[in-house]
Amino acid sequence: MEKELTPQQSLDVITSMIQQAKGNMQRNSFYFLLWGWTIVIANLGVYVLLKFTDVADPYLMFMITIVAAIISGVYGFKQGKQATVSTHLDSIYKWLWIGFGVNCFIFWFFGVKMGWQLSAIITSMCAVPTLLSGVLLKFKPLMVGGVVFWIFGALIFMVDTETQFLLAAAAVTFGYLVPGYMLRKSDKHA
Amino acid sequence: MLKDLDPLLHSQLRLGVISLLMSVDSADFTWLKEKTNSTAGNLSVQIDKLSEAGYITVEKSFKGKKPLTTCKITKAGIKAFEEYVAALKQYISK
Numbered sequence: 419m420e421k422e423l424t425p426q427q428s429l430d431v432i433t434s435m436i437q438q439a440k441g442n443m444q445r446n447s448f449y450f451l452l453w454g455w456t457i458v459i460a461n462l463g464v465y466v467l468l469k470f471t472d473v474a475d476p477y478l479m480f481m482i483t484i485v486a487a488i489i490s491g492v493y494g495f496k497q498g499k500q501a502t503v504s505t506h507l508d509s510i511y512k513w514l515w516i517g518f519g520v521n522c523f524i525f526w527f528f529g530v531k532m533g534w535q536l537s538a539i540i541t542s543m544c545a546v547p548t549l550l551s552g553v554l555l556k557f558k559p560l561m562v563g564g565v566v567f568w569i570f571g572a573l574i575f576m577v578d579t580e581t582q583f584l585l586a587a588a589a590v591t592f593g594y595l596v597p598g599y600m601l602r603k604s605d606k607h608a
Numbered sequence: 609m610l611k612d613l614d615p616l617l618h619s620q621l622r623l624g625v626i627s628l629l630m631s632v633d634s635a636d637f638t639w640l641k642e643k644t645n646s647t648a649g650n651l652s653v654q655i656d657k658l659s660e661a662g663y664i665t666v667e668k669s670f671k672g673k674k675p676l677t678t679c680k681i682t683k684a685g686i687k688a689f690e691e692y693v694a695a696l697k698q699y700i701s702k
Contacts, residue, residue, distance in 0.1 A: 425699040427620075428623060428696055431620055431624050435631070436630070440631065503635040
């Protein structure tokens with residue numbers, strides 16, 4: 419049943435299969451939208467509570483990130499089970515964000531030692547995984563999003579505490595939500 | 609002719625599967641079937657041969673109620689593929 423392959427045919431098989439496997443990186447706007455909205459709501463919430471109320475600890479708004487982390491974990495686990503193919507780039511992408519998440523948690527835990535400049539630090543730090551996600555997914559709006567985080571990170575260092583939360587919300591809107599919706603739109607057309 | 613070429617890889621479908629697995633970390637049976645444009649029966653036989661030779665690992669699990677077969681290339685498989693390509697180069701340059 420099997421016919422003898424010529425060297426040229428062998429090469430053709432190899433090239434066409436490598437071509438088939440190329441560009442199989444999973445594109446997914448879910449996390450950008452989930453985290454984008456979570457962080458925007460948390461920041462705007464803190465801003466409103468600080469500005470207009472006497473709530474003792476407005477920063478508890480950030481507890482909603484724990485809910486987002488759980489949703490991310492469950493979603494990621496389900497996706498992982500469904501994925502038909504996984505490339506090395508998918509692993510890099512995944513660990514890039516998990517690594518960033520771990521860093522955020524450490525900074526948050528030791529926030530007092532850094533004078534609570536968390537918004538500025540996390541916003542600037544967020545530039546790296548966002549920019550690299552853009553590179554990995556070959557999606558320019560996310561690369562621009564990364565640069566946006568650097569700019570806002572620097573700006574947040576320069577303003578008062580209340581305004582920091584407003585700027586952080588703006589950074590996430592332009593760094594995550596706008597590229598996230600663009601990614602979702604481009605995937606629907608693909 | 610072509611006697612230096614690893615007979616396990618010198619088959620259209622097995623070579624196709626190994627080339628695909630060289631490019632990804634892991635892939636499931638359905639994906640491989642789609643990309644190689646093969647029948648389930650034939651692919652299953654060829655995957656068993658590659659697995660018996662130690663060129664790939666095959667892990668069976670479940671996705672919901674459907675069986676899921678995940679294939680990965682092994683170090684031996686990568687080496688065999690590289691040697692196959694090197695041998696191929698010699699034939700082509702002759």
